[in-house]
Amino acid sequence: MHLSQAYTLLGDTRAAYQAQDDALALTSSPSVMTRALIAMDTAACLRVDGDPGAAAEMAAAVYDRLPPAYRSGLAHSRAQLLHRHLEGAPRRLLGDALA
Numbered sequence: 580m581h582l583s584q585a586y587t588l589l590g591d592t593r594a595a596y597q598a599q600d601d602a603l604a605l606t607s608s609p610s611v612m613t614r615a616l617i618a619m620d621t622a623a624c625l626r627v628d629g630d631p632g633a634a635a636e637m638a639a640a641v642y643d644r645l646p647p648a649y650r651s652g653l654a655h656s657r658a659q660l661l662h663r664h665l666e667g668a669p670r671r672l673l674g675d676a677l678a
Contacts, residue, residue: 612653635668
């Protein structure tokens with residue numbers, strides 16, 4: 580999971596996607612937070628790869644599905660970081676989810 584975030588922040592989406600797949604394969608229990616953070620990394624990668632609409636849709640859906648107690652900390656900060664890099668309709672969509 581941490582490799583996914585590192586590669587995502589570096590903009591190396593190919594390595595990030597691989598790290599995300601590896602992290603999901605290694606997660607033996609359905610950890611809500613782990614899977615949410617990996618999905619936020621995937622959304623950030625989609626933005627880097629040129630699909631801001633899909634990035635916003637994925638991040639908003641992940642954030643909306645989180646229990647309220649999980650909508651702070653890392654999940655919130657990763658969603659906010661993505662939000663800052665979006666424009667137009669994708670930015671509004673994710674902003675609405677974060678509000």
